Amino acid sequence: MKKLLIILLVLIGLATLLGGGLLVAFGVATWAGRDRIAGSTILELDLETPFNEYIPDSPAAEIFAGGGAKVRNLVEALERAAGDDRVVGLLARVGGGGSGLAITQEIRDAVKAFRESGKFAVAWSETIGEGGPGNVGYYMATAFEEIWLQPTGDVNLSGIIYESPFISSMLEKLKVTPRFDQRYEYKNAMNIFTDTKMTLAHREAMTQLMDAQFGQMVRGIADARNMTEDEVRGLFDHGPFLGHQAVDAGLVDGLSYRDEVRDNVTSRVDGPTKFLAWNKYLDKAGRPHTSGTGVALVYGVGNIMRGESGYNPVLGSxxxxxxxxxxxLRDAIDDDDIEAILFRVDCPGGSAVASESVRREIVRARAAGKPVVVSMGNVAASGGYWVSLNADRIIAQPGTITASIGVLAGKFLTTNFWSDLGITWDDVQSSAFSSHYSSSYDYTESGWAAFQAWLDMIYVEFTEKVAEGRDLPIERVREIAKGHIWSGEDALELGLVDELGGFPTALRAVRELLELDADAPLKLTLLPREKTKFEKLAAIFDTSSDTAMASAAAIETMRALQPAVRGIGRVVVPPSTRGVVHVPALPQAQ
Incomplete structure (x- = not known):
């Protein structure tokens, strides 16, 4: 028995030494390879892959959403490369464009800033929108000085269409009755359940958003391709374009295969060149903003709900x-090394209670003398705007979807639906309002009055906070609120945001608020702290880590499925379950 114990201890010791040795070897290899970037390096970039704002530290997110690159990483890689003499140019693959308009504008700005260093930036595509629209993909491509297209490819300029389904007739056939209300007419998510087409207010809001976003694409393309805006609008009306037609129209510079384009760009450089993926370059060169005045970077991404951040593997959100x-935010407030907060928001809304909890910490940060700058992504609307409104500065992209200052809620009545299936319900109730949230009962007269008072309370609170946070007259806020979505460009004119731009603009605002020099170094610290590669690698040596991670992911997935399973027969999920300050899933400009 004693010998067996000794052998067991020896084996444990050897395993520990082996694991430690591998960790050391990994660290040495990482350190040794970190700075090995050849002279005359051409960065390669795939813009057909959607970019994520942020991936939470959860097993489900790591497994189901871990493959996408992050916007911040790309922006910082191009910023670093612009000042790196070893990097001579950029070759990017473009296509349909699936990252949303605001993220596309963020990346366009980063590419144009890279070009200002005097280095070339060339785009190549197999096709821009195969079998589908290529509007945003082509808009992205025009950030580059040249666009090359594979001979069999197309440029599918088609213009924007925003489509909304309406299922009220289906619900009527299923004998499901929607009972919702809104504040006010532009808070149109409930219309999907109550109408057969867009209301006048719904159509007005969507048209204004479409015109704004389409105009931004037209201006960007016209400027990049040396055309007038009328010429670009005419091209949209005459698309899509086959390869040779795209060349004749001045949309692309020529037809070439991938190998030919690579040969073309390497011929521009004296001596041998090497291609290097942009993300590997960032790993080797190191990201900027790692020393200087401390700034916390906090992400608010996804539907806002009470509880922990995470990932819904069923909805993929x-x-x-x-x-x-x-x-x-509290950690940033309490950290003496942090002097300001950059809050990156990409959120369509959700719970008013959760939104207020986050907004309160923004107020506390400013009271503690730590300025807060909000940088908006694709969407920062309804609850996403609520959490932003008290920041010192709000920065949005022109194509950001924001505002939606309003509220909606309600429920579906499903008794007749169940009855047709041969299922009946019965109950006992303790109080007058016991059935208030039940799908088996309509609102009572007093219940409906209480429901209306609740909607009014949230709307009044929302609008008053906007008026205070944005220093706007309450009467003006009420004019532009009513649940109306606005583009970032329109929001700037309305006083709902302060400036247009992305990460670099937000960092400039931080320096201004801290009264630093324009080129003062900043140290960005991500909160909550992200696990390092060493920590992730160390988890491998936990014999239960793989099983635990898979099990945790499976549990998260099952938990996400449970509401859907319980809700079978309820037909659709009412907007109120996603939060009362929420915008419906909006089509991105494609």
């Missing part, structure tokens, strides 16, 4: 948990 984000 992020969840912005108020507990996680509020704690990150």
């Amino acid at each position: 992020m969840v912005m948990g108020s507990d996680t984000v509020a704690q990150a």
